[in-house]
Each structure stands twice: as structure tokens, then as C-alpha cells.
Amino acid sequence: MLHLAQELQRQPDRETTLQAIVKAVVNTVPGAEWAGVSLVRGRKVTAEVPTDEIVRLLDECQSELNEGPCLSAIREHRSVNVPDLAAPDVDWPRFAAEAVRLGVRSLLSFQLFVQRETLGALNLYGPEPHAFVEDSVVIGDLFAQHAAVALAGATQEMRLGEALRTRDLIGQAKGILMLRDGLDEHQAFARLVQASQHANLKLVDAAQWLIAEVSPEKAR
Template sequence: MEEQPATELGQRLVKALGDAARGLSARSSGGPEQVLELIVAGAVQTVPGAEQAGVLLLARDGTVTSHAPSDEMVARIDRLQAQHQQGPCVTALWEQHTVTVDDLAGETTRWPVFAPEALASGVVSTLSFQLFTSEDTLGALNLYSGRRAGFDERSQMLGSLFASHAAQALGRAQETEQLHQALLTRDVIGQAKGILMERFGLGDDAAFAMLVRSSQDTNVKLVDVARWLTTEGKSRHEPPDPAISTATT
């Protein structure tokens, strides 16, 4: 195949990336999981050589989880990576750089669980990118091919650009979800305070102090105490919990 001029290749890459970015931006109003599904679908459509894809996320506590696999095969081998903490995507997570594998047959010593299972499933080469970094989460996008050396320089260039845009879309979705959860938490605590203010004739600060005391005495998160009070406790005539009934003593 005749090599394309650099300017022509650059124009094609920019167009492909623009199309993918517009697709993500237009549909990233959903939650993080929906955005991850869009990222995976977009990567398969955009990155040359990519036949299947998936995402691994690493939480601050060290837990690795598989998200938005393009099919059941990807789900299975991504779970293996997460469970055994080995494979190209896990390496990309921990070392925070792009990992290219031309032939998994040569990686059975490096990844003794993942490599044989991936080969048996028809995966021969992989390409993994760091996807997203925040205070709590690190992610990597994993692309799979059934061909040896299925990813070339164009794949690495376009995949890296795509992963950068995808990370921004994921970050926005996570921020939106966190804001939504914060608002829900504020609302449920406000409702719980209102119940206590009405039931005990308290002011706002005293009602909040009751919630805090109940949370401490029962070793239950404040928002969970408030949620219990607004769902079960508000329909009762007696105080919803001994800790609440004694919080003012």
C-alpha cells in the first residue's frame, strides 16, 4: 500500500477525530457509564485496526473494574485483567502510558493468565491508552485486534488523540454526576431536618445536630440516616431511632 503524504494523513486524522469528538459531545449528557459506552463504540469506529474495545477504571482503593465492553469476549478478558492485575490495560493504568502489543503469543511469561486466555479468544494484538486521571479515578482504554501487529502508527496517533477527547467527555460526565449526587444529598438532608424541626419543634441548627449525633452514635453515614428518616421514619409517630430521640438530651 502506497504511503500517504503527511499532510493528507493529517487531514484524515483531524477529520476522523473531529467526527468522533462531535459524537461524544453531542451525546455526553448522560451519566459516566453511558459516556464510557460511547467512548468504546467511537474508538472501534475511529481507530484503525480496532475490532473490539473496553475500559478499565482503577479506584483510589486499588479496585479495578471493567466497563462498557464491546462484547462478552472483551468483558471476560477484561475481568481477568482486573481480577489478576495483569495485562496491557492494567499496565497502562499503573504506568500511565500507551502500551502496544503486536503479538500476545510473546507475552505469556509477562501476563501468564491474560495472554493465553486472550489468544484463545481470538485476540492477537492490543493497544491501550491512559484514559482519565482525577483525584479518585484512573482509567485506560483497551483496543483489541485479531491480527498480528493490528495497530500501526496511525492507530497510535489517532487513538491517543481520541483518548484525550474521550477523557474530557468522561470527566464532564463524572463532574455532572457528582454535582447531581451532591444536590440530592443536600435535598434529602434538608427534608430530614424539616421532619425533625416539625416533630420536635427545633430550629435548623439543632435539627442538623440531631442528625449528626445520630450518625455518630449509629456509625451510619449522615446521608443514610437522613434518607432512612425521609423514607421510613416520616410515616411513624414515634422518633425514628433511639439515637435521634436522645440527641437533645
């Protein structure tokens, strides 16, 4: 697990981190045939990097029905283990019926979290009932903890990159206004804020629009 954690930390961005997570899960956790990560953006749960079309379909099913293991893991702050989705007393009966129709009979879902911040869920699926043994649960839980840390780091780097790009765009826009209209830095910023409010745009979008007007290739 130490080698795995180090490998995840070396991934350059969130997308490759997620791809590394699901690939390693299928290769590491006994009984896991398919895997996927579902992430939370506001109130919306979005499926990313499924290892198979089956996983994508199951994630879509959970979103449409508003029920399923991923949503339970995220909302109830716990792990979910269903040995047999065809059992008569299974939770989420509509989701379970669709999963069985697609050839999925067992599942594990682990909440991904760092301290108190919920990021989403790691979902594992097996084609046979009782595919996941005790070691699957133990290894999956450890893996989810390492994966959550790596995922949080990748997400933080992505946000930092976006923040730096925003700063650069606003700086370029201020420079254009200072040069074109003879304004100082504070006046240029106030003019940009006024323009964004008037056009009902975010400040960075107003800056990008101004840059595109002057030099389209720099706004890309």
C-alpha cells in the same frame, strides 16, 4: 476528531459517554475489533461497557491475575502496544495466554487522564497479530485524550448530581425534625448528626432513613 469530541461532550451522563467512546473507537481506529473502558475506583479496577463478551472476560482476567495492559497503562502512566500476544517474550504471560485462547492476538491500551488525575484505561483488541498500524496508535492516542476529557466531565456532573441529592435529603430530614420536635435548624442538624453517629451511618443515610420512617415514597 473535533466532531467526535463534540459528540462525546453532548452525552447526558457517564454511562452513555462510555458507550459512545467504545462504539466510536471500534468504528474509528484501524484494526480495532473490540474495545472497552476500565475505570479506577479507589484501588479497584472495574470494567465497563465492553463491546463484546471477550472484552469482559479479558478485563476479569486482568483483575484476577493482577496483570495486563490496562493495569500497566494505569499504574505506569503510559500507552501499551502489543503486536502479537503469542510472541514468546510478551509481558503478562498468563494474561496473554488467556487472550490468545479467546482469539485475541494484538492490543492497544491507552491511559485515560486529565492533567494529573488518572481515570483508567481505554483498551483496544484485534483478532490478528499486528492488527494495529501506525495510524492506529496515533488516532487511538488522540481519541483517548478526547475521551478522557469527556469522561471527566460526565463524572463531575454525576458527582454534582449526587451532592445535590444529598443536600436535599438532609434538608428534608432537618425539616422533619424541626416540625416534629420543635427544633430550630441548627438543633435539627445536630440531632441528625448525633443519630448518624449513634447508628454508625453516613449522614445522608441517616437522613434517608428518617424520611422513609415518615414518608417512604419520598425516600426513594
